[in-house]
Amino acid sequence: MSFREAYEEYFKFVMKRQKKQSFETLLNDFNSRIIPYFEKENDVTIEITEDKIKKWYQEIESHNFSNRYNQKLFYTFKTFLNYLIPKYLECNYLDEMGNFRKHYELDKHDFYTLKEFNQFISGFDKDDIVYKRFFEFMFFVGTRPSEAMALKFSDLQGNYIKIDKTIHRHGKREFDTPKTYSSVRKILLDKKMVKELLELKLLYEKKYGVTQDYFIFGGLKPLSPTSIDRYKLKACKNACIRPITQHQFRHSHATLLIHKGIVINEVSRRLGHSKVSTTLNIYTHTNFEQEKIVQCTINSLRFNFFDTLLNDFKKIISILKH
DSSP states (O other), X not given: OOHHHHHHHHHHHHHTXXXXXXXXXXXXXXXXXXXXXXXXXXXXXXXXXXXXXXXHHHHXXXXXXXXXXXXXXXHHHHHHHHHTTTTTOSOOHHHHHOSOXXXXXXXXXXXXXXXXXXXXXXXXXGGGHHHHXXXXXXXXXXXXXXXXXXOBGGGEETTEEEEOOEEOSSTTXXXXXXXXXXXXXXXXXXHXXXXXXXXXXXXXXHHHOSOSOOBTTTBTSOOOHHHHHHHHHHHHHXXXXXXXXXXXXXXXXXXXXXXXXXXXXXXXXXXXXXOHHHHHHHHOOOOHHHHHHHHHHHHHHHHHHHHXXXXXXXXXXXXXXX
C-alpha cells in the first residue's frame, strides 16, 4: 500500500467521526504539511522509518511555525500513524521522539481595552448599526464569531442568550454543533445589550415583516465574515485605531473580565471552555495596567517599611539626646 492509499483510507475513517469544519482543517493541515514531504520522497510502500520521521520533524521545525501550530501538526501526524498500527506499522516513532520543543514567542494575543473598544465603536457610521451591534456583542458577551453569526431571535430568552449551534464561516453557511460539549450554554446579558438586540428585531420586522425567526446579526441571512471584516476595517480607519481579528474581540472580553476580578471559573463557563486550564493558558498574559497595580502594591509595602524604620530611628535618637 502506498502512503497516499493509506492516507485516503484513514481519512474515510476520520470523516465519519469529526465535524465538517474540524475535518476540513485536519485535511488541509495534512495535505499542506505532511503528504507533500512523503510524496516527494517517492514512497511507494507504507514503510515509514524513524529516519524519515526525523527528517519531517526537522523540516517542520525549520519553518519556525508557532508552538500551537507545531503541536497541532504533531498530533495530526501521530494520530494517523497510530491508525496504521498494527496493520501497516509496528510502532509509532513520534511517540519516542516526543512533541516539538517550544520556542520563545512574542505575545500575539492582541486585544482592545474598554477605552480602545469605545474608540473603535465610535468609527461606525449611523447606517452600520447591525455591524456595530455585532462587535458590541462580541466584546461584551464573548462568544465565538461563528456562534454569534448563527444566533436567531428564538435564542434570546429573556435576559439570556442560548448558544447551541455554530455556522460555517464559508461555503454554504451550514449550521453545526458547537465546538465542545461545554460550548452549549446560556449567557446572561446586560440590560443594554438586551434592549439593543430587541431594537434590531424591530428593525428587521419593519423592513421584512413579522414573518420568520430572523438572524440576530443579518436578518434574512447571517452576516458574512468578509463583510464583517470590511466594516471593521472601515471603522478602524475612521477611529484611527489598529485593527484586531474577529476572534480577538472574544479575547478582549475574557481579558476585560479577568482584569476586573471575575473568578476564572465563571470566565471559563461564559466562554464555553471545557477546562479552566484552557482559559488560563489562553487569556492570562502580561498587562501593563496589572503591572502598575503590582508596582504600586510593592511600593506601598516598601515605603511603609522604611517609614516605620525611619520613625523608630528618630525615636531612638531623641531618647539618646535626653
